[in-house]
Ligand code: HEM
């Protein structure tokens with residue numbers, strides 16, 4: 511494993527890009543699934559709980575989910591290796607430094623944005639994934655575990671909603687740099703292809719960020735204010 | 737015009753350096769930045785002090801020897817301009833100017849503002865050339881090549897190896913330099929032949945020298961005096977991934 515990760519700088523970046531893009535594809539599926547939460551209450555409850563059951567019992571999806579856990583771990587481990595090595599390669603730094611002008615702040619702070627995402631993931635997995643698997647959940651009318659009601663009650667707490675929004679803004683900036691950077695790491699070189707991929711990356715980032723931010727706000731307003 | 741200077745002074749690679757204050761009273765706007773430093777050195781020599789050492793050679797923007805970190809930016813405030821092409825009219829009367837050496841883990845300060853960039857030479861020696869001995873320069877029209885191809889290869893070949901890309905990179909990555917050399921040759925029929933072996937060897941040397949990972953912040957292309965595009969890095973990544981998957985091809 512260590513020689514595998516000690517391979518070239520370019521190879522490490524390819525692994526980073528592969529795991530990052532895989533996580534991004536997962537996010538598309540995750541968002542699409544979560545959009546069911548926006549359905550009328552009765553339908554949303556039944557359908558979301560059925561969907562949750564399917565996602566935790568289907569064998570193929572189980573395999574994909576293990577690849578997903580591995581990807582997150584590999585992505586985080588690589589990010590640590592890359593960030594530490596880069597710190598060393600940068601040399602001592604400058605007494606007077608105006609380099610912030612020549613690149614985007616989020617492209618320089620992927621590690622910090624990623625750490626925010628990681629902290630969020632721990633809370634998120636604990637509250638929903640762990641609860642669903644190991645907690646004692648109520649059952650819905652169809653006899654499925656009622657994750658829907660857990661989700662709805664979690665977002666009744668304004669601070670919890672705000673925490674989610676902060677995490678998704680961090681995710682948004684992480685992806686704004688990350689997705690396009692990943693394509694560049696693969697070698698998207700003719701400028702026409704590069705521009706097309708920039709368009710796709712940015713569009714996908716906006717879609718994911720707006721989508722994920724919208725859901726907790728929607729639930730808070732619909733189930734706890736109205 | 738009058739200016740104040742804060743210049744990095746360091747005896748050798750082992751010693752610790754520090755910023756030292758100087759001031760100059762009769763600087764002219766039309767002086768180049770390096771002429772301003774010459775003026776300072778004349779004064780220092782007359783006073784019996786050790787002059788400030790800095791790298792320079794052609795002083796016409798083509799050799800890549802000069803390279804100073806001026807007011808927090810590689811090669812100073814102007815875009816597409818090497819240090820020797822910068823003039824004092826780009827600064828205000830009475831301004832304080834910070835001058836530091838280019839930094840990067842693979843660049844060591846030799847003395848004051850002079851740095852060791854031999855790591856670039858070692859990367860070049862691993863494949864920044866065509867290994868077939870072709871004798872005299874062949875007839876230029878013997879190899880069919882379009883005008884656009886030639887221009888595009890020349891855009892990559894314009895890299896003067898000054899190291900501004902490394903100096904400005906938060907990761908101390910030499911991706912822009914190395915990729916420009918790889919891409920220049922990959923774009924031409926003569927260079928294509930060895931391109932897979934070349935990219936593997938040059939990247940290996942780049943890593944061995946201790947340069948960091950490229951994380952595509954794109955700062956390098958902003959500071960490059962020759963305006964080398966980061967699309968060269970995309971091309972290097974492509975060539976590298978291809979070579980990793982398909983093998984060296986020889
Ligand atoms: C769902 C979660 C995540 C997604 C979708 C994601 C996505 C991505 C993508 C697509 C890249 C670009 C790879 C490249 O430039 O080649 C990337 C880079 C990176 N990610 Fe993540 N990431 C996630 C979570 C994390 C976490 C948890 C961390 C850290 C603990 C992290 C840290 C980094 C770092 C340091 C980089 C390298 C940045 C760079 O190239 O400048 N990411 N991520």
Ligand code: FES
Nearest residue numbers: 793795800802820
């Ligand atoms: S001295 Fe030759 S490029 Fe500046």
